[in-house]
Amino acid sequence: MTPPVLYWISGSPPSWRVMLALTLKGIPFTSKRLDHGAGENKQPAYLALNPKGQVPTLVDGDVVIRESLAVLAWLDRAYLHRPIWGADAGQAAQIWQDVMLMEGDLRPAVTVTAQSLLRGMPLPDAERDALLVGVDALSKTLETQHFLGGGTPMANDIWLYPALHWIARGVVKSGAAPLPIARLTEDRPALAAWMARIAALPGVAETYPPHWR
Numbered sequence: 001m002t003p004p005v006l007y008w009i010s011g012s013p014p015s016w017r018v019m020l021a022l023t024l025k026g027i028p029f030t031s032k033r034l035d036h037g038a039g040e041n042k043q044p045a046y047l048a049l050n051p052k053g054q055v056p057t058l059v060d061g062d063v064v065i066r067e068s069l070a071v072l073a074w075l076d077r078a079y080l081h082r083p084i085w086g087a088d089a090g091q092a093a094q095i096w097q098d099v100m101l102m103e104g105d106l107r108p109a110v111t112v113t114a115q116s117l118l119r120g121m122p123l124p125d126a127e128r129d130a131l132l133v134g135v136d137a138l139s140k141t142l143e144t145q146h147f148l149g150g151g152t153p154m155a156n157d158i159w160l161y162p163a164l165h166w167i168a169r170g171v172v173k174s175g176a177a178p179l180p181i182a183r184l185t186e187d188r189p190a191l192a193a194w195m196a197r198i199a200a201l202p203g204v205a206e207t208y209p210p211h212w213r
């Protein structure tokens, strides 16, 4: 069987999500890294696969998927071993609920925070506060379980891990992040322990965005 092909850009959280899912599920894949600076994601050959010129795109046989969460759904249905959307219906509902809350409430805060830091712009209070509230709730969950998915990382863990690293990258680049953001994980030991636990999983270190190393 031909392995799936992942088109990705270094530092793109949705791309990293898919790479983590492939890694955690142990699915070998062909990596096609695109150079955003050189506009490779806007070249005709790639636009034929993904008309928005965005990443990630996963090509698996005849199937082409252009949304990271849809890729995660595809992988779990096409490769049944090591589920990432839960082992039963109750767990699947819990994971979907977390992911939808992350997409709805946390994503705008994460995006504005990371982009403000990376661009050296002031961080709006509303997004900073939304980020802290969201992260506090997740950290509280992690006080009583190893992963958001319970005993093993699931799609909710896969969503959060690149998001927090994106912010951490912004903190490093800006050098002047507001203290509650600069200390986001340091101030939350359960969250810091969870980050370390995920980082230590087989193959995860290799998924870290190359241009952030």
Ligand SMILES: N[C@@H](CCC(=O)N[C@@H](CS)C(=O)NCC(=O)O)C(=O)O
Binding pocket: 009, 011, 012, 013, 014, 015, 041, 052, 053, 054, 055, 056, 066, 067, 068, 069
């Ligand atoms: N909802 C999409 C978001 C994809 C997205 O925003 N990709 C960005 C990188 S994080 C991208 O491709 N940007 C390049 C561009 O638009 O030129 C998903 O989850 O896959």
